[in-house]
Amino acid sequence: MKRPAKNVATDRNFVVALARGLDVLRAFRPNDGLLGNQEIAARTKLPKPTISRLTYTLTKLGYLTPVPRFEKYQLAPAAMALGYAALANLGVKHLSESFRDELMRQTGGACAVGARDRLSMIYFGQSKSSLTVGVQLDVGSRIPIATTAMGRAYFWALPPEERAQLLREFREHYGHRWSKMRDGLERAGEMVARHGFVISAGEWQDDVHAAGVAMTLNDGTGPYAFNCGAPAFRFTEDRLLNDIGPRLLTMVRNIEAALGGAAAPQSKKLDSKKIKSGGKVARIVEGL
Incomplete structure (x- = not known):
């Protein structure tokens, strides 16, 4: 919540x-x-x-x-x-299951969908197999927003007012650790602007690499966010950028179409001048 x-x-x-x-x-x-x-x-x-x-x-x-x-x-x-009643009412969980399962089979990574719980994302649906043995997460697991692919994708899908409020909570909660996390969020914003997805390569846990994509629906629900992750040796940064991220983005857009949603606004390309250091993305992360 x-x-x-x-x-x-x-x-x-x-x-x-x-x-x-x-x-x-x-x-x-x-x-x-x-x-x-x-x-x-x-x-x-x-x-x-x-x-x-x-x-x-x-x-x-x-x-x-x-x-x-x-x-x-x-x-x-x-x-x-x-909790079970809440899960039963989340059509996103049920409709996305077949899409998540297919991406899991294609990539060998675990694929999850989550929503915000204060400063964390909480999993309410996940697809994983024996190939994803290194991913020790399940439905109900919480992961931080600021350092994970799922969380960063969610952050950049928020309306400006909610994003500003969350930034204030980050600064208060993380204290001296916030500076490094802020840099990661800024990089994530630039990546969303260019590619429509974000990655986290060892920034939450050293041995976990993942890509993340947010989803916002026309009915006003969400944002939700999806990730696809695996142990670092399986998902290299190059593979995240050139294979896993694009696959995940396509999957989420297909789910949006099935749910009658619209592409999240953060997938729009920004002017290249705005994503340079000190540009629009940097100002947003600074909370200005």
């Missing part, structure tokens, strides 16, 4: 208690198993007494199951049903 753009301290319509309860549910990650109040407090940055009241309430409502022996909790079926 996206973080609210308004200052919640002055937004009279914002229900803080509800937001905190959802943050508790969000604290549970794939393969976590059990979490205690102290672990949830550390992840949510909320006081432990507040967490105790929230976990008690969520237990009474059926969203958490207590495990008294360990003094911890696990997600209950009611909470998981929310």
Whole structure:
């Protein structure tokens, strides 16, 4: 989910208690198993007494199951049903499956589709096989926006106002690490302008290379983003640029056509003067 753009301290319509309860549910990650109040407090940055009241309430409502022996909790079926209902309503996931499977077979890479969750992208559909054994991600996995191909493609598909807000969140969250990440985002913007796709070659994890393409639909949903990745030895930078990226771009445009969407605006070619260092792309990443 996206973080609210308004200052919640002055937004009279914002229900803080509800937001905190959802943050508790969000604290549970794939393969976590059990979490205690102290672990949830550390992840949510909320006081432990507040967490105790929230976990008690969520237990009474059926969203958490207590495990008294360990003094911890696990997600209950009611909470998981929310996620499954959301997935069931994502037509992008189901319609893109055959396209993703075909690209996986053609390239030997894992192909996924995701959407934003705060400063991360969360996978809600993935196609992989025994050939992609080096890719340790699955549905529900989160990857950072700023350093991954999927995330960077998503970033450059955002409307200017949302992109500016996300830039502010990046600067606040990453601190001294932001400068290097900003350079990567700038390069990604230039690549989208030239080619319609982005790549990340070892910028998130040393041994993972991937290409990314965003998709925006006419009905106002999205942006979503797709990636195709593999271990670095399988997807060299040259192959990403000349084979994987173009294939992924074609796949996403075919999915858009099947869903009745329109090509995302970031695929347009920019004037060559605007993509030089200090040009339009650089100013956007600087948040100007």
